[in-house]
Amino acid sequence: EAGVTQFPSHSVIEKGQTVTLRCDPISGHDNLYWYRRVMGKEIKFLLHFVKESKQDESGMPNNRFLAERTGGTYSTLKVQPAELEDSGVYFCASSQDRQGAREQYFGPGTRLTVT
C-alpha cells in the first residue's frame, strides 16, 4: 500500500512569488490534514479536510494560504504571495477514521524556502 506522497520535496522561491504544494493521501482515506513546522518550533496544525469539505481550518495563518481538495482525493496548498516567514516544512497526513481521532499517517514533507 502506497503511503502519503507529497510534491515537490523541496521548493525555493522568492518573496512575492506563488507556490503550490501537492499531497496525495493513502487511497481510501477520507481525512486529510496539513501541518507546518517552522525551524526551531513544533509541528503546527493548519487544516483538516473530510473528503472535499474543510472540517477545521483554524490553523491557517492568513488569507495568503489557500487549500483545496477537489473530488476528495489529492489536495493542494497554495501560498500567494509568499513571505519570508512562510519558510518551513509542510507536512500532509491522512487517516481513515471519520472523526480523525485515530492514527494519522504522514508524508515526507515539502521543505519550502522563501528568500
Next chain:
Amino acid sequence: EDQVTQSPEALRLQEGESSSLNCSYTVSGLRGLFWYRQDPGKGPEFLFTLYSAGEEKEKERLKATLTKKESFLHITAPKPEDSATYLCAVPSYGGSQGNLIFGKGTKLSVKP
C-alpha cells in the same frame, strides 16, 4: 490553552541503557494521546495511541504509559536504530479531533 511539553529536549544513551521520555499535556478534555517517531528528512511515523489513564502499549523496545497529566515513553535496552526524534501530540479540545497539538519532541541518540 491546550499545550504539550516534552522533556528532555535531547537525550544521549549508550546502547542497552534504558530510559524514559516525558510528555506533559494540558488540554480541557483528553481525546487521546499520540506518540510518533520522526527520522531526519522524513515525516512523523505513528507509534501509539493512548486514551485513558492507566493504559499501556508496547512495541518492541518501546512502552508508552498514560496518567491524567502526562505520558511516558519507556525505552528498554535501546539500540542505535532507535535514534530519532520522538513526538507527542494530543487533539485540540476546541478543534476537530484531527487537529493535533504537538510537542517539540525529544531527540534521542543511542551510541553503540
